[in-house]
Amino acid sequence: MxxxxxxPHVQLMALAGPLRSVAAWLEVRTGLAAALTLAVTHPVPxxxxxxxYVFGSATLVLFALQIATGVCLALVYVPAADQAYQSLxxxxxxxxxxxxxxxAHFWGSNGMVLVMTLHMLQVFLFGAYKYPRExxxxxxxxxxxxxxxxxxxxxxxxxxxxxxxGLGIGASIAARAPVVGSMLVHVLLGGPIIAGRxxxxxxxxxxxxxxxxxxxxxxLHLWLVLRLGVNxxxxxxxxxxxxxxxxxxxxxxxxxxxxxxxxxxxxxMVGMAVVVLVVLACAAIFGPNGPHGAPDPxxxxxxxxxxxxxxxxxxxxxxxxxxxxxxxxLVGMPLAIVLLLALPLFAxxxxxxxxxxxxxxxxxxxxxxxxxxxxxxxxxxxxxxxxDAGTALATPVAYVQGRAPLDLQGALVVQNKQCRNCxxxxxxxxxxxxxxxxxxxxxxxxxxxxxxxxxxxxxxxxGKNLAPAEVNALVAFLETLRPSNQPPxxxxxxxxxxARQD
Amino acid sequence: xxxxxxxxxxxxxxRGFLFxLGLALSGLAAALAGIPIVGYIFGPVRGRAGxxxxxxxxxxxxxxxxxxxxxxxNPFRVAxxxxxxxxxxxxxxxxxxxxxxxxxxxxHLGCPVRWFPQSRLFMCPCHGGAYYEDGSRxxxxxxxxxxxxxxxxxxGQLWVRGGQLPTLAGPV
Numbered sequence: 219m220x221x222x223x224x225x226p227h228v229q230l231m232a233l234a235g236p237l238r239s240v241a242a243w244l245e246v247r248t249g250l251a252a253a254l255t256l257a258v259t260h261p262v263p264x265x266x267x268x269x270x271y272v273f274g275s276a277t278l279v280l281f282a283l284q285i286a287t288g289v290c291l292a293l294v295y296v297p298a299a300d301q302a303y304q305s306l307x308x309x310x311x312x313x314x315x316x317x318x319x320x321x322a323h324f325w326g327s328n329g330m331v332l333v334m335t336l337h338m339l340q341v342f343l344f345g346a347y348k349y350p351r352e353x354x355x356x357x358x359x360x361x362x363x364x365x366x367x368x369x370x371x372x373x374x375x376x377x378x379x380x381x382x383x384g385l386g387i388g389a390s391i392a393a394r395a396p397v398v399g400s401m402l403v404h405v406l407l408g409g410p411i412i413a414g415r416x417x418x419x420x421x422x423x424x425x426x427x428x429x430x431x432x433x434x435x436x437x438l439h440l441w442l443v444l445r446l447g448v449n450x451x452x453x454x455x456x457x458x459x460x461x462x463x464x465x466x467x468x469x470x471x472x473x474x475x476x477x478x479x480x481x482x483x484x485x486x487m488v489g490m491a492v493v494v495l496v497v498l499a500c501a502a503i504f505g506p507n508g509p510h511g512a513p514d515p516x517x518x519x520x521x522x523x524x525x526x527x528x529x530x531x532x533x534x535x536x537x538x539x540x541x542x543x544x545x546x547x548l549v550g551m552p553l554a555i556v557l558l559l560a561l562p563l564f565a566x567x568x569x570x571x572x573x574x575x576x577x578x579x580x581x582x583x584x585x586x587x588x589x590x591x592x593x594x595x596x597x598x599x600x601x602x603x604x605x606d607a608g609t610a611l612a613t614p615v616a617y618v619q620g621r622a623p624l625d626l627q628g629a630l631v632v633q634n635k636q637c638r639n640c641x642x643x644x645x646x647x648x649x650x651x652x653x654x655x656x657x658x659x660x661x662x663x664x665x666x667x668x669x670x671x672x673x674x675x676x677x678x679x680x681g682k683n684l685a686p687a688e689v690n691a692l693v694a695f696l697e698t699l700r701p702s703n704q705p706p707x708x709x710x711x712x713x714x715x716x717a718r719q720d
Numbered sequence: 721x722x723x724x725x726x727x728x729x730x731x732x733x734x735r736g737f738l739f740x741l742g743l744a745l746s747g748l749a750a751a752l753a754g755i756p757i758v759g760y761i762f763g764p765v766r767g768r769a770g771x772x773x774x775x776x777x778x779x780x781x782x783x784x785x786x787x788x789x790x791x792x793x794n795p796f797r798v799a800x801x802x803x804x805x806x807x808x809x810x811x812x813x814x815x816x817x818x819x820x821x822x823x824x825x826x827x828h829l830g831c832p833v834r835w836f837p838q839s840r841l842f843m844c845p846c847h848g849g850a851y852y853e854d855g856s857r858x859x860x861x862x863x864x865x866x867x868x869x870x871x872x873x874x875x876g877q878l879w880v881r882g883g884q885l886p887t888l889a890g891p892v
Contacts (some may be wrong), residue, residue: 298802299803299804371736383830390829391829394888394889395889399888412804412885413797413801414801414804513802518834535847535861536847601829608836639836639839639843644764644766673858676859678841678859
């Protein structure tokens with residue numbers, strides 16, 4: 219196993235004679251090489267030299283890449299509200315490698331969140347958070363939260379329309395806290411409203427405060443990994459017991475362990491190189507993200523969207539019943555975080571293998587399903603009106619060809635009253651409300667009139683905004699919207715006028 | 721023997737005193753550094769004091785029965801605010817001196833609502849909230865109608881009281 223490494227290693231040492239004496243000089247004074255050698259060659263369970271165990275080191279290398287690219291960006295970026303946007307444009311268009319480094323920082327952040335999530339899922343499914351590695355897990359959850367904090371603050375530093383309105387969303391969420399809501403908003407924004415002091419605040423958080431915490435927590439996390447050893451490959455039936463676990467682990471590692479470097483580290487090295495190469499390739503192919511439009515709040519045609527890590531939250535906020543929102547934001551989210559932190563404290567022993575932990579596996583599947591579905595919905599955001607539908611989309615020819623003049627007037631009403639901001643016709647338009655193609659097969663004339671005038675079921679009432687003649691034309695047009703082979707909707711029996719029998 | 725005993729007894733008390741002194745001085749230093757730091761971080765907290773009267777323009781520039789976008793400069797602006805010093809609001813002149821001035825921020829989560837004069841609705845691009853022309857909630861997730869500014873007419877000029885981000889905790 220050591221064979222391929224020994225040859226080049228020995229040759230290098232022979233070539234580097236003078237370097238060796240420098241290294242020896244340093245070693246006498248620091249003793250770091252001895253300590254590090256001991257640390258990186260510590261024995262790990264043989265089966266953990268697996269591809270499943272590479273996500274932690276891959277996250278670490280992406281963090282290092284973020285630091286390197288981040289420091290470079292800070293050399294040019296101006297953290298002042300009046301110049302930040304221009305400095306980003308300068309980075310994109312003029313600075314040598316500026317656009318590439320911005321792209322690498324953006325794709326690196328996406329990669330870091332993604333790989334960190336994979337690492338967390340692997341650790342959870344392999345039961346690695348159980349005794350004695352509870353604190354490693356807790357530090358890891360805090361690292362995850364800090365990374366999401368970096369993602370949010372980083373997206374604010376892009377100082378474009380999305381950043382401005384993203385801050386509005388963040389502040390509006392904070393404002394829902396009882397009693398201290400208003401105070402939180404002012405602390406978050408650094409003033410009464412989103413402005414210059416807000417950007418400076420988020421710059422300080424993104425560049426000094428959170429990275430400091432991240433580095434400290436990473437140190438603790440790594441120290442704990444070294445001290446407690448890499449989690450063994452979980453075997454069904456091998457139950458964690460606080461009394462016996464450590465002795466059994468030490469025995470196994472000494473009997474059948476392999477040195478972390480180079481045996482297990484080989485796969486880590488490949489994993490680290492691959493994630494960095496993928497990030498750099500994405501940066502080269504797709505380029506930087508934004509900035510999208512200057513952060514001018516008087517430009518009202520903004521359609522703010524968050525970066526992908528917050529798309530599921532964005533979708534959740536559109537889909538939750540309004541009365542549950544505040545509770546879920548202020549109680550549900552903190553509770554979920556506490557639950558995640560406390561996981562090893564109430565599930566610290568027992569089975570580690572996913573084969574014997576069906577609830578754990580199902581939870582992971584459920585969470586993944588919910589998060590990815592919400593994120594996909596967030597991309598499509600069918601709840602958002604298509605703001606320019608009234609002027610940008612034409613009425614499909616098939617719906618106006620050969621129609622009576624009144625129907626055509628109705629088609630104009632649909633267009634002019636921005637019905638298609640929320641309702642699609644011929645597959646084009648908003649998806650907030652149901653598509654109008656075939657509406658006549660679902661609603662009768664009376665039901666159509668009532669729906670238009672009174673609204674309901676998420677539709678505003680148009681009673682005050684439409685003249686009777688407009689309603690008449692609109693409904694006449696809507697009644698033509700059905701396939702020729704389908705009958706129009708019929709009123710339910712109870713609603714039909716019944717002849718009185720006095 | 722006796723002196724020896726005294727010195728043995730005094731040494732721990734001297735050490736103890738030094739330790740206590742060290743703790744007390746460090747505590748004092750931490751407080752003297754920490755209090756201003758905390759005060760600095762929480763400095764922006766001001767309740768409704770973060771509000772001021774702002775002139776939006778002549779009443780004549782707002783046609784009766786119509787809703788128009790108006791912009792003003794944040795009264796608490798600093799020199800480096802750039803484009804974020806500007807704030808927009810929707811001014812509806814109901815008739816005569818009767819106005820409604822709405823914050824541009826959706827009551828749901830603060831996104832910029834847009835006015836559609838043809839359908840007489842405000843629509844939000846983020847989560848699909850909609851409001852009627854009088855600012856009342858029409859549909860979608862907003863828990864209330866649009867935030868409304870206090871206004872005054874002074875010598876033919878429309879003034880509003882604003883300057884803070886309108887949220888559920890601190891409407892304008």
